[in-house]
Amino acid sequence: MSAFPVTRLRRLRRSDALRTLVRETRLELDDFVMPLFVCPGEGVVRPVDGLDGIAQRSVDELVREAGDLASLGVRAVLLFGIPEEKDDEGSGAWADDGIVQQALRALRAEQPELVLVTDVCLCEYTAHGHCGVLRDGPNGVEVENDETLELLARTAVSHVEAGADAVAPSDMMDGRVGAIREALPHTPLISYAAKYASAFYGPFREVAGSTPQKGDRRGYQMDPANAREALRECELDLAEGADVLMVKPALVYLDVIRAVRERFDCPVAAYNVSGEYAMLKAAAARGYLDERQAALESLTAIKRAGADLVFSYWTKDLARWL
Ligand SMILES: [Zn+2]
DSSP, rough: OOOOTTGGGGGGSHHHHHHHHHHHHHHHGGGGGEEEEEESSSSSEEEEEEEHHHHHHHEHHHHHHHHHHHHHHHOEEEEOOEEEEESSSSSTTTOOOOOOHHHHHHHHHOOTEEEEEEEEEEETTTOOOSOOOOETTTTTEEEOOHHHHHHHEEEEEHHHTTSSSEEEEEEEOOOOOHHHHHHTTSSBEEEEEEBOOOOGGGHHHHTTTTTOOOSSSSTSSBBBTTTTHHHHEEEEEEHHSSEEEEEESSSGHHHHHHHHHHHHOOOOOEEEEEHHHHHHHHHHTTSSSSSHHHHHHHHHHHHTTTHHOOOHETHHHHHHHH
């Protein structure tokens, strides 16, 4: 390769048109999924502290919001439920008239084109806030893996029966992808394959009401220090029948997104989590940085690292920005 003064990389940076011609990574709204939170009631839009622009919505308001999103060109949403009541097993997760099931039926009827993805987990529905059932184990009370699998599969089936296009298990139990795949041979399955026990989920737990009453999730979510283990998780999930592999969070795990991209040929998703969103929102509110530019740069970084699809709270803003 010739060097300076023959090579001058600034030549292609001279104008916006030139920069656009040689741009390697582009943001397209088609690749983005907007997370939505549905709660009981009517006419409810309850904003979330720390997640400016995000709200819990009752089914009627959720349908209205989905209509807004669809008219802006958003193609897909991810649904989380906040149930009226919780119990030890999280039975609201698979109830026929559960909150997500109600939302799915309403959305399916109003927005036949919108891709409806559901988060499959028990933590929003269990009184203790863990992602599975608790049992006494050799090390004290633990989330019992194998008993939880059947409940997760039951939840996924109820979502599909109510109209979900794809299911996304986020619990991190071993074998859950296989259990759901066996129950749903034809449903696209987006696996939260490499989901880390992260501090960046803070605002989400507030909105989803899913903070564990006791203990934390390090017994099932991944250690933030491990990247090779993420590839093992991905390999197992693919073998069990996952269609899409997800890395969560995104911005502090760009190396993991890249590693998954390089190792596997399936679509790779990344979840740009609530803490990542809240940090920029808070900094922008204090005038420390420009939200739009910082958000676009962050989302570009996630795509550049190798994500095909991105779950982001900025999806609605992105629709306006692009
Ligand atoms: Zn969970």
